[in-house]
Amino acid sequence: MTKLAVIAIGGNSLIRDNTRQTVEDQYDAVCETAKHIVGMMEQGYEVIITHGNGPQVGFILRRSEIANEVAGMHFVPLVACGADTQGAIGYQIQQAMDNEFKKRGMDKSAITLVTQVVVDANDPAFQKPTKPIGSFYTQEQSEKIQKEHPDWVMVSDSGRGYRRVVASPLPLEIVEKDVIHKLVREGYCMIAVGGGGIPVIRQEDGCFKGVDAVIDKDFAASLLATQILADELIISTGVPKVYLNYGKPEEKALDRVTLAELKEYVKENHFAPGSMLPKIQAVIKFLENGGSKAIITNPESLEEAVAGKTGTHVQL
Numbered sequence: 001m002t003k004l005a006v007i008a009i010g011g012n013s014l015i016r017d018n019t020r021q022t023v024e025d026q027y028d029a030v031c032e033t034a035k036h037i038v039g040m041m042e043q044g045y046e047v048i049i050t051h052g053n054g055p056q057v058g059f060i061l062r063r064s065e066i067a068n069e070v071a072g073m074h075f076v077p078l079v080a081c082g083a084d085t086q087g088a089i090g091y092q093i094q095q096a097m098d099n100e101f102k103k104r105g106m107d108k109s110a111i112t113l114v115t116q117v118v119v120d121a122n123d124p125a126f127q128k129p130t131k132p133i134g135s136f137y138t139q140e141q142s143e144k145i146q147k148e149h150p151d152w153v154m155v156s157d158s159g160r161g162y163r164r165v166v167a168s169p170l171p172l173e174i175v176e177k178d179v180i181h182k183l184v185r186e187g188y189c190m191i192a193v194g195g196g197g198i199p200v201i202r203q204e205d206g207c208f209k210g211v212d213a214v215i216d217k218d219f220a221a222s223l224l225a226t227q228i229l230a231d232e233l234i235i236s237t238g239v240p241k242v243y244l245n246y247g248k249p250e251e252k253a254l255d256r257v258t259l260a261e262l263k264e265y266v267k268e269n270h271f272a273p274g275s276m277l278p279k280i281q282a283v284i285k286f287l288e289n290g291g292s293k294a295i296i297t298n299p300e301s302l303e304e305a306v307a308g309k310t311g312t313h314v315q316l
């Protein structure tokens with residue numbers, strides 16, 4: 001029987017090397033990921049693909065700021081930068097998936113849907129930025145940036161360097177979820193809720209208004225998977241498995257864990273905030289809200305992971 005999976009592709013996993021950050025390099029990474037997703041589909045999965053945008057939304061925002069500094073051009077608001085990434089990354093995934101379907105003689109096509117996600121205007125996240133975006137900086141660069149841009153908030157990101165952070169409110173409702181569900185049932189491979197969705201608030205008159213923030217795509221993927229009753233939530237990121245004591249000599253890979261065990265490991269602080277912790281929290285939410293299985297792995301391990309041969313598998 002075909003299984004329905006929501007698969008969340010990490011924004012960083014599409015930038016494989018910090019010295020290769022061109023649009024063409026990202027397309028190569030997307031094509032590589034698409035091959036593995038289609039390989040997974042050949043094992044009996046229908047998928048809804050969602051993707052991160054942390055690096056990309058930061059690059060667009062920075063370009064806009066530099067254009068303002070050097071040429072007086074108007075800033076592009078963060079919410080519009082996020083919407084841009086849905087189109088640009090969605091386009092690459094859609095083309096890569098369609099090409100892969102053609103190569104394998106599969107009668108399938110992909111559609112990217114611009115997706116809005118409702119957040120609470122009073123979410124405390126608006127007062128406390130936590131979502132890393134854009135480039136990684138050294139400590140020295142970060143200190144220099146902080147002097148030049150006192151309004152930026154910088155944090156250390158999982159020992160990989162320093163990054164600017166922006167507000168990341170919780171996703172509450174996926175505005176286009178019924179359309180996503182309908183198109184999946186019609187057999188389309190959907191690309192939706194990109195970058196965690198375009199954050200919007202519902203105004204008193206019921207109309208939506210965009211807000212400057214970046215929603216965590218793992219939380220949004222978890223909400224989507226819950227709302228459309230997906231069988232599995234699959235998180236594709238930069239590591240084949242989740243580890244206890246990550247990066248330390250006593251590091252230990254997690255193969256199969258229960259929800260209860262995972263919650264204990266969270267309490268023991270095994271997962272870095274801003275990187276692995278949100279993925280783990282997204283998995284916990286999915287399983288607590290009726291989901292039956294979640295897998296965390298990297299793009300190249302997807303086929304082996306769904307076959308149960310690698311990845312971190314979490315079940316009740």
Ligand SMILES: Nc1ncnc2c1ncn2[C@@H]1O[C@H](COP(=O)(O)OP(=O)(O)O)[C@@H](O)[C@H]1O
Nearest residue numbers: 010011012013237238239242243246272275276
């Ligand atoms: N306990 C852990 N196990 C595995 N990876 C971890 C852990 N803690 C932090 N990480 C880091 O988190 C990264 C995934 O987060 P990130 O790169 O922000 O995600 P994304 O792929 O969604 O952009 C991994 O590639 C790894 O470097």
Ligand SMILES: NC(=O)OP(=O)(O)O
Nearest residue numbers: 011052053054216217
């Ligand atoms: N929006 C988001 O969570 O992006 P990343 O996965 O790239 O951090």
